[in-house]
Amino acid sequence: MPTVVALAAAAVIGILPTHSLLAVWAILGLTLAAIAYASTGVLHHAETLAKRVPDPFGTLILTISIVAMEVILLSAVLFGPGEHASIARDSTMAALALVIGALIPVSLWLSPRSSQLRRSGLATYLFTLVTLGILAFGAVHLLPSLWVAALTALSYAAFLYRQLVTHPHDFASKEVDAPDTSAHSTGVHVGLLLLTAAPIVLLSHHMAGLLTPALASIGAPGAWAGVIVAATVLLPEGLTTLRAAQRGDLQRVSNLTHGALTSVVGLTIPVVLVIGAATGQAIDLTIGAWHAATLALAAVVTAALWAHPRPAHWLAAAHLTVAAAFLAGL
Structure with missing residues (x-):
């Protein structure tokens, strides 16, 4: 169903007129909704395949599917109209703000009980995120982009090896996963996954052409294109x-929140850097003192938030404040 809807949306959006700002915003909203809906289909088929394939390959299928969708959207914006050399940085920063500053505290507020959280796994996630962040956004001032891409990807590979091979128990949930009830073969799900991803490629080009005039019409900075991309990719997960x-x-x-962030920094950034080097497109990963400070503060507040069996509301509110401050600085 998501495949059919997304393909139909791509065909219709391609012929809609954009003569007014109202039309631009309406078509942009329809495009983003179609991309998000198609993404749910991609994740559904990826999750089904992940249940049928033993780890680490099952988890890798899911991770690569999510990263591929983000790279498609980022590439469309990067090579679309307007100046978006910093789109990878803006999208990654927005993902960090949205997940750490909003999704995690809201999730902890919603949780009806405190199930056991494996602290060693959480510590590994946080250490990996700090390491990847320093490599991706700090080493870029000292090393060529391809070196940064290689070091970041290798660090992420080392994390995956620990998560999936040497210490999987540190990340294992005690909840039983829902069984695979699909009647379709593995080959059918692979085909449907690729077919569902195809409209995202088509829709991403429409999105790229609409973002610049839409944001300019309300005086929003170009960095908010990264926020829109991050929110669209993160919505299904x-x-x-x-x-x-x-x-x-x-x-x-x-696992879902921190796993998404590690894959965004550890895989998406290296892929975008390689694309930039191969095409001659400038990639700007420079972050200012404000964002560096808010990221450090977010890491401290995150550790404090997860340390409580039932997090205090002031800690969750602090998370939301950090996210708002971060986005305000874009």
């Missing part, structure tokens, strides 16, 4: 995270 929170499965909440 965010809904899955909130459902896990309502079940009280905090370990799955941690």
Whole structure:
């Protein structure tokens, strides 16, 4: 169903007129909704395949599917109209703000009970995120972009090796996963996954052409294109995270949120850097003192938030404040 709807949306959006700003915003909203809906289809087929393939390959299928969708959208904006050399940085920063500053505290608020959270796994996530952040946004001033891409990807690979091979128990949820009830073969799901991803490619080009005039019409900075991309990519996984929170499965909440962030920094950034080097497109990953400070503060507040069995409301509110301050600085 998502495949058919997204293909139909791509065909219709391609012929709609954009003579007025109202039309531009309406078509942009329709495009983003269609991309988000198609993304749910991609994740559904990826999750089904992940259940059928033993780890680490099952988890890798899901991770690569999410990263591929983000790279498609970022590439469309990067090579679209307007100046968007910093789109990868803006999108990654927005993802960090939205997940750490909003999705995690809201999930902990929704959780009806405190299931066991494996602290060693959480510590690994936070250490990996800090390491990847320093490499991706700090080493770019000292090393060529391809070196930064290689070091970041290798660090992420080392994290995956620990998560999936040497210490999988540090990340294992005690909740039982829903069984695979699909009657379709693995080959059918692979085909449907690729077919569902195709409209995202088409829709991303429409989105790229609409973002610049839409944001300019309200005087919003170009960096908000990254916020829109991040929110669109994170929406399907965010809904899955909130459902896990309502079940009280905090370990799955941690795996979904921190896993998404590590893949964004550890895979998306290297891929975009390689694309930039191959095409001659400038990639700007420079962050200012304000964002560096808010990221450091977010890491401290995150550690404090997860340290409480039932987090205090002031800690969750602090998270939301950090996210708002971060986005305000874009």
